[in-house]
Amino acid sequence: SQQGEEDPQALSIQEGENATMNCSYKTSINNLQWYRQNSGRGLVHLILIRSNEREKHSGRLRVTLDTSKKSSSLLITASRAADTASYFCATDYGNNRLAFGKGNQVVVIP
Amino acid sequence: DTAVSQTPKYLVTQMGNDKSIKCEQNLGHDTMYWYKQDSKKFLKIMFSYNNKELIINETVPNRFSPKSPDKAHLNLHINSLELGDSAVYFCASSQAGLVTEQFFGPGTRLTVL
Numbered sequence: 001s002q003q004g005e006e007d008p009q010a011l012s013i014q015e016g017e018n019a020t021m022n023c024s025y026k027t028s029i030n031n032l033q034w035y036r037q038n039s040g041r042g043l044v045h046l047i048l049i050r051s052n053e054r055e056k057h058s059g060r061l062r063v064t065l066d067t068s069k070k071s072s073s074l075l076i077t078a079s080r081a082a083d084t085a086s087y088f089c090a091t092d093y094g095n096n097r098l099a100f101g102k103g104n105q106v107v108v109i110p
Numbered sequence: 111d112t113a114v115s116q117t118p119k120y121l122v123t124q125m126g127n128d129k130s131i132k133c134e135q136n137l138g139h140d141t142m143y144w145y146k147q148d149s150k151k152f153l154k155i156m157f158s159y160n161n162k163e164l165i166i167n168e169t170v171p172n173r174f175s176p177k178s179p180d181k182a183h184l185n186l187h188i189n190s191l192e193l194g195d196s197a198v199y200f201c202a203s204s205q206a207g208l209v210t211e212q213f214f215g216p217g218t219r220l221t222v223l
Contacts (some may be wrong), residue, residue: 033211042114042200042214043153086151097166098212100153 012107019076021104023089024069030092032065032072037086037103046074046087079108113137114215116201122221123191130187131218133201141165142184143212144176145200153200159184191222 013019023032031050035043049056049065049072056063062075076083086105090098114135123129135142143166144156157176158166164176173189184201201215 035214037151040217042216043202043212044214045211048211088153097155097158103151103153 009102010105010107012109013079015079015081015108015110017079019079019083019106019108021074021087021089021106023072023074023101025072025091025099026070027093028067030094032063033090033092033098034061034063034072034074035088035090035100037088039085043088076106079106081108081110084108114201114203114213116199116215116218118218119216120219120221122223124223125191125193127191128187128189129191129220130185131199131201131220133184133186133215135182135201135203135213135215137203137205137213138182139203139205139213140181141204142178142181143202143204144184144186145202145214147198147200147217149197157184157186188220191220193222196220196222 011019029051031048033048034046036046037043047056047058047061047063049063051067054065060077065072084107086103088100088103090100092098117132121129141160143158145153146156147153156168156170159178161181162178175187178184198217198219200217202212204210204212
């Protein structure tokens with residue numbers, strides 16, 4: 001699978017529900033970041049979790065990192081229509097570049 | 111104030127033409143990047159500059175040439191455009207390499223006819 005690959009790739013939920021996305025990677029990382037991209041716009045950084053951290057919160061977002069399984073998850077609680085976007089994970093392997101996943105399309109139905 | 115800006119937002123051109131995309135950031139960042147996002151939304155890094163010095167040059171045709179006149183600007187010139195160059199090109203910047211977040215521009219949608 002592609003490094004920094006999100007799963008599932010498309011998610012449709014009702015407003016108020018939680019949305020969970022997963023990301024897996026292949027080798028050791030320095031940190032993992034999640035970004036949001038609204039249609040026709042640039043990516044916006046959401047949260048960064050370092051390799052020595054296991055969980056991080058930011059507002060309605062919760063990110064976990066399991067380095068033994070080389071995976072991360074992004075949870076959006078109490079989703080809103082404005083959360084409709086594509087969500088990307090990006091891994092920093094320490095080689096001066098981020099490897100982005102394929103993106104996860106989330107549609108929140110009002 | 112826009113943090114990372116790109117011009118133009120849309121670019122439609124014929125095969126074989128030469129075109130440029132400009133990027134400017136007013137965040138005081140040292141590092142700037144060019145990414146290409148294809149129709150399936152896959153985002154791939156092309157180039158990175160740190161304080162006007164090229165530090166990443168991915169496997170990109172040499173028809174693509176970045177230029178950084180100063181650390182706030184990173185332009186992308188493309189010669190002899192091909193159909194496969196059609197994509198959305200994003201400029202981004204970060205304060206200190208990749209340990210921190212990257213700030214993205216709004217993108218330039220390039221369509222080669």
